[in-house]
Amino acid sequence: MIVLGGGAAGLMCAIEAGKRGKAVIVLDHNKEIGEKIRISGGGRCNFTNLSMSSDHYVSRNPHFCKSALARFTPHDVILMMEKHGIRYYEKEEGQLFCKGSSGEVIRMFQRECSDAGVDVFTRCRIDSIRKEGRFIVGTNFGTVESSSLVIATGGVSYPKLGASDSGMRIATQFGLKVTALKPALVPLTFGKGDLKNLGELSGVSLDAIVICNKSRFEGKILFTHRGLSGPAILQSSLYWEKGNPVTIDLLPGKDPYSLFIARHGSKMKIENLLSAYLPGRFAKKWCELSIKPKPMNHYTERELREIAHRLRHWQIIPEGTEGYAKAEVTLGGVDTEELSSRTMEANKVPGLYFIGEVMDITGHLGGYNLQWAWSSGYAAGQYA
Ligand SMILES: Cc1cc2nc3c(=O)[nH]c(=O)nc-3n(C[C@H](O)[C@H](O)[C@H](O)COP(=O)(O)OP(=O)(O)OC[C@H]3O[C@@H](n4cnc5c(N)ncnc54)[C@H](O)[C@@H]3O)c2cc1C
Secondary structure, three states, rough: OOOOOOOHHHHHHHHHHOOOOOOOOEEEOOOOOHHHHHHHHOOOOOOEEOOOOOHHHOOOOOOHHHHHHHHOOHHHHHHHHHHHHEEEOOOOOOOEEEEEOOOHHHHHHHHHHHOOEEEEEOOOOOEEEEEOOOOEEEEEOOOEEEEEEEEEOOOOOOOOHHOOHHHHHHHHHHHOOEEEOOOEEOOOOOOHHHHHHHHOOOOEEEEEEEOOOOEEEEEEEEEEEEEEEHHHHHHHHHOOOOOOOOEEEEOOOOHHHHHHHHOOOOOOOOHHHHHHOHHHHHHHHHHHHHHOOHHHHOOOOHHHHHHHHHHOOOOEEEOEEEEOOOEEEOOOOOOOHHHHHOEEEEOOOOOOOOHHEEEEEEOOOOHHHHHHHHHHHHHHHHOO
């Protein structure tokens, strides 16, 4: 069996096939395997999430991922980590991170590959692929052939780490559909006007609820020198389309109208009241942009109700995203309609498999993308 791509999905698949006694080679054009594992989770690899369901995945077919996720679960990943003595901790909302570094996960895969008899070739350029009964892959090291070929070349994001659209091009070469691709889990950028008004808030972060195209995410938002980032914004980028607003509740779980009414008799400025709940720099800027400055006791109740509403529904229309260079994942990929959800094999091309991020399955932030890579790799590894 030939696996193209020595990332999370390819390595898992190779190990599983190796354990079944298959002769397996992994080909990767990078100098090292698992480069994205290395940088994942800020170097600590958020390797899974205890709260697992298909609701955390975006795909044209939201049901496709269920079968593989049920056969290799977060619990199975944990067992694998524990077997190798990798210590981990739960950061928030079920997100599991390594206590040490993501290098431990890569070393775990290297050991598992060697135990399963998997041969890994790095710095290996793929020059051609054709099928003449068997798959024949031309590389800078020569030609290799096999009855099964697993494409685990990942998404397009982070090209500086060797990411490429090779997997999608291979799918097209074999007549399989690929859905539209776009960067996701990516910071959103301001248009000119917002950048002028809000650019100076770079570095400010606050707790919020972000709603985009009916999807709702609670968490931190962070102002950058180009726009907005932070977990709640990255999540909403999975659903954002050009022209869409993002609506931000700046005071989640609070009732700003009641806060105002409690001080309605005072001469306090609203920005000072808000500074108790929001970062001072932000409260000042938001008031400057959104309300007429006057003492609290000069506002009518109706005006206060209106200001409270604006605080819970602050709208920004992003200009764009920071693109593939900064995106954690690629949304879209090989259409799941073309693949078996049990084996990941292409329905039209026996022996050809697609696993991991190259497929049109994208997880939320929080360990879901690596879990998909492990689960889909495991599934294909039982059959390929
Ligand atoms: C900065 C960052 C942080 C992230 N953090 C997390 C996290 O904490 N938790 C999480 O769940 N997800 C995280 N992700 C997403 C996660 O890393 C990916 O979804 C996951 O690695 C995908 O696994 P994969 O095996 O499908 O692809 P990859 O891990 O990208 O592996 C693909 C492999 O294929 C190789 N390749 C590509 N093209 C070719 C070619 N033409 N010839 C030969 N080899 C090729 C590449 O070199 C690479 O080794 C993060 C992503 C980024 C960019």
